[in-house]
Amino acid sequence: QVRVVESGGGSVQPGGSLRLSCVASGILFSDYVMGWYRQNPGTDRELVAVISWGGTITLADSVKGRFTISRDNSRNTIHLQMNSLKPEDTAVYYCVARNPVVFLNYWGPGTQVTVSS
Secondary structure, three states: OOEEEEEOOEEEOOOOOEEEEEEEEOOOHHHOEEEEEEEOOOOOOEEEEEEOOOOOEEEOHHHOOOEEEEEEOOOOEEEEEEOOOOHHHOEEEEEEEEEOOOOEEEEOOOEEEEEOO
């Protein structure tokens, strides 16, 4: 059984930091690109950051210089370090495990991030 589970969301003031984590089980981790997306009600889910097995990273322009993504292949885990948070970063953040060969995605249930004073 495949499981993708996020943790680390919460509320923070503008300019603050949060670290999200995601653990994937039931998959061959090396076959999967891992990433973070976010979504607000009534809007499309948007890419935040993705990282390949070898460490190739793609970041959305809106988070470059503020967010970093990392991957611990020994623990089937990825992290999203979010610094200098802005109110517009408020969203539900979803972790995804994506197999680019068979076009298969496994999504976590999401974790809420709220940036507000």
